[in-house]
Amino acid sequence: MDIRPEHHIAGELVSDQSRTFLPERAGGPGEVLPPEFPEGGEAVVDRAARAAETAVAELRAMALTRRAELLEAIADELDGAVDAFAERMPQETGLPEARARGELARTTGQLRLFGSVVRQGDFLGARIDRGDPHRQPAAKPDIRQMRVPVGPVAVFGASNFPLAFSVAGGDTASALAAGCPVVVKAHPGHPGVSAIAAAAVDRAVARTSTPPGVFSMVQGKSNAVGAALVRHPAVKAVGFTGSFLGGTALARIAAERPEPIPVFAEMGSVNPLFLLPGALKARGDSFAEGLVGSMSLGVGQFCTQPGVVFAPSGDALEALLEQVGARVRDLPAGVMLHSGILNAYQRGISELDAIDGVEQVACGPSENNRAQPRVYRVTRQRLDEKPEILQEVFGPVAIVVECESVAMYSEAARGMPGQLTAGVHGDEGELVEHRSLIEALEARVGRVIFNGFPTGVEVCHAMIHGGPYPATTDARTTSVGTLAIERFLRPVCYQDCPEELLPEALRDGNPLGLSRLVDGRWEPAA
C-alpha cells in the first residue's frame, strides 16, 4: 500500500514540503525510512481545527445510528489495511508483525464497541423532571437534561501503541462516539502507520457521507505542532497518552488559554505488585513466570508495565529471585520504539546502577542497540531513604523491594503516588486478612488486580485505565473502556422546552428507547 506523506485535513491531502522529517528505522539508529513527511505548523493546525469546528453542528445532528456506522466503517477500513500495517509497523517501531495484527484487532474491536454504545444511546444520560404548574409556592418547571459533545478534540498519538492509542485509537473512537470532531497529532515515531490509518478513516468518512471536518491528522516532529493544536480556540478538549513531561506540558498550555480546556493525559506509572507470603510459598514459580512475562512484554513499553514488586524477605523470596533471574537471563534484548526511548532507558538504568543498595539480580544478554531486560532488588529501608528509586524507568526493568514484614505494605501503598494499577497476590484467606492494604490501594489507583499482572488492558465497559495524579491529569475518567466517552461530553438542560424542539432523547414517549431517569426513577430502555 502507498504511504502518502501528507497531512490529512478534512478529507484532503495537504502537502507542504517546506519543512519535512524522515522517520528513523526502529533498531537501526541513523537509518531512515522513506518517505519524508511534512512538518506541520500553525497554518495547517488552524485549517484542521477550523474544519473540525464547522463539522460540530452537523455531527451533533446526525442520527446515532449514522454515528455508529461511521465508527464501524472506520473499523472495517482499518481491517482492510491489515497487511499494510503488518509491513510498516515493525519497520517504524520494532514491534513484531504479530503485534501489529493483534493491536489492529484490538483497535477495530474498540471502535465497534463504541459503535454499540452509540447505538444503545444510554451514554446520553437522559434525565427528565416533569413540571407541575400547580406547585406551591411556585410552579415547578419542566427540566430535561442530556449530555452533548464538548466540541473538537485534539488527540495525540502515543509512541507505544501505534494503532490502539493513536490515529484511530481509543481517544479518537471515544471522541467520535461522543459526537466530537477529532484533530490528531500523529506521533513522529510512526508517521507511516499513522498515514495508513488516516487514509482508512478518510475512506470511512467519505463512504458514510459524514461531514469531512470530523477528522483531520497533522504530521510533525516538533512539540510546537502539538502546542499550536492545544492552543487553538476551536479545540475544546485534549486526549494524550505518553510521558509525564509531555502530558503536564500540554495541561499547562491548556490551563493558560483564554478559555482553559480539559486535558485527559494518561502518563503511565510503575504499577506495583504486592506479594503476600502464602502466595509466594505456594505459587512462586507461576508468579516468577507471570512477572517476567508482564515486565518484558513489548520490551517493557506499556503504561501498565509492572516496575515494582513488594515481597517479604526470606528463603522463599531468594528462591523466587533465582527463578526470576534465570528467566530474565534467558530473555533476548529487544528493539525499542525509537532511539530516544532506548537512550532514556539506558540512562535510567545507569542511574539505578549508581544508587547504593540497589542491586542487580539479573540482566538479559547484551546486544547492540537493544534493551536488555533487568531485575533489581533493594531493601524497604533503603527505599525509604531514597524514594526516587521507584521513579518509572520506561522499559523492561523491575525492582523487587524486600520487606521485613508485609505489615508495612499498607503504609507503602498509602505513600505511593497515583498509579494506573496495583496488584495483590495472595491466597483468599491472606487477601481478606489484608483488606486494609486493598483499601489503601483503591485510594491510589484506577485498577486493583488480584493474582494477576497489569499488562493486557481489557477493552470493556467496566475497565478503568486511569488513576490519581501523576498517573493521569484527571482521575475522574478512563482512557480505555466505554466510560471513556464521558470525557468528551458535558450536560445541558432544557427548561420548559416545547416538545417539537426537544432533542429526541428527551421527548415524551422516549422515541430512542433509552434508559432515562424520570422524576428520580430509572425507566429502563424499552
Place this chain on the structure above:
Amino acid sequence: MDIRPEHHIAGELVSDQSRTFLPERAGGPGEVLPPEFPEGGEAVVDRAARAAETAVAELRAMALTRRAELLEAIADELDGAVDAFAERMPQETGLPEARARGELARTTGQLRLFGSVVRQGDFLGARIDRGDPHRQPAAKPDIRQMRVPVGPVAVFGASNFPLAFSVAGGDTASALAAGCPVVVKAHPGHPGVSAIAAAAVDRAVARTSTPPGVFSMVQGKSNAVGAALVRHPAVKAVGFTGSFLGGTALARIAAERPEPIPVFAEMGSVNPLFLLPGALKARGDSFAEGLVGSMSLGVGQFCTQPGVVFAPSGDALEALLEQVGARVRDLPAGVMLHSGILNAYQRGISELDAIDGVEQVACGPSENNRAQPRVYRVTRQRLDEKPEILQEVFGPVAIVVECESVAMYSEAARGMPGQLTAGVHGDEGELVEHRSLIEALEARVGRVIFNGFPTGVEVCHAMIHGGPYPATTDARTTSVGTLAIERFLRPVCYQDCPEELLPEALRDGNPLGLSRLVDGRWEPAA
C-alpha cells in the same frame, strides 16, 4: 441562639483570638456586628484537613443508609435553627427574613434529596464485565467498576447564598453524599450564619455517630486562609461559588500544587435573554413584569440574574421599554450583601454611564447605601464595537440590546462567552423557526430556558447549574441538582477480585439492589 465565634474542627470548637475580624452590619457601612470571629491561618487549616483525611476510610466504609441518615440529620438540625437564621441572616446580609426561611427550606430539601440519592445507590455507577477463562487467545478477566469518593473536599461559602451555597449548601451536601469529608471556608460576609449552620452540622455528626473529621469549618476574612486550604495536600477537590477573579485564582493555585486537583468554580454570567418578535408583540407586558422581577430579585445578586436582553428594535420594543422603565422607577433601592459588593456595583454603573451609546432607560429612586435598579439600552452595532459592555455588573441592572433584525441572534449567541443560562422568548412557531439560535445557545450554556426567566434554580435530578468557561471552570458538571455528586467521585475497577473482598455494590446477587451495567446491558434495580 448563641453564636459561637470559633472555628469548628472535627466537632471541636477551636478558639484563636490572636487575630480576629468583626463582621459588618449589612446596609450600614462602618457599623459592626458582634461577636468577633477568629481569623484562620495555616495551623487551623492543617488541623481541619488532617482530620478530614483521617475520616476518609471510615466514611467510605459506612453503609449508604448511614450516610443518608447523616444528610437527613443535618437537614433536621438546620431546620431546628430556623429562627436563629431568620434573625441573623438579615443583619449580616441585608436579605429579608422571608428569604432566610425560604433559602433554609431549599437547603434542607437539597440535603434530603441527596439523602435519597445515596439511599438509592445508582450514583455508584456499578458496572460488571464477567470473566471467561476459556476465551481465546487469552482468558477474559472479570472486571468490576464503581465510583469511589475522591477524598477531602474544600468548600467555599458564597456571599449571595448564606445557606444554600455555603456551610451546608449544595457543595457540602453533594460532597458528603459522595462520601467525601468536607472542610468549609466560611464566607466572611456572614460568619454568624455560618457558625449557626456549622453548629447544626456538628450536632448531626455527633447524633449519627459519624466520624467527626467529616466536617470542619474555618472562619477568616483574608484570601490566605482559602489559599492554604486549596494548597493542603490532604484536600482532593474544591467547590466554589463566587466571582471570576476568586474562582480563577483558586483554580490557578490548585493547578500549581505538586498534585493538581480539580476546582469546580461557578463564577456567574450575564444570562442573556433573546426576545423574538411574536412574543414581544403578544406578551410584552408579561415579559416586562418577568424581566424586572428576575433582574431585581434579591437586589440582583444571583448568578442567574438576567443582565442582557436581545430584542428587535421598533415600536413594540419602545412600548416594552416604557413598561420596563415604569416598573424599574417604582422599585425601591435595595441593601446589598456587603459594602464591597455595593461599591463594585456603583463602579460598574459608573463605567456603563461613561460609555458613549449606552443609554439609561430607567433608574429606581436613590437611597443612601442602597443599590438602585437600573435598565440601559444600546444598539447592536455599538455593542459590536465595545463588547465589554456585556461584562457582568453584579447587581440589579440589565442592558437591552436593540437589534435591527433577529437574524443576528444566532451569531450573537455563537460569539458570547460561556453562560450558566440563556433564555428564548417566542411563540412556538417562532421558536421552531429559530432552531439554529437554540442550537447555538446549547453550545454556549448549561441551561436553555424557554419563555421563562433564569432566577429560581430548581433543585432536581435534571438541573444543570454550570456551563462553559468563564461561567464555570468545569463545564462537565453542575453545582445544583443531583448530578453534582459526580464531581467528587472517581471510578475504580477491580480485576478478578474474590467475591468476599468486593464492595457490596459489585457483588454477585446485587445485595444493594442497584441498577448495574452487566456485560453491557443495564440490569435495573430490583
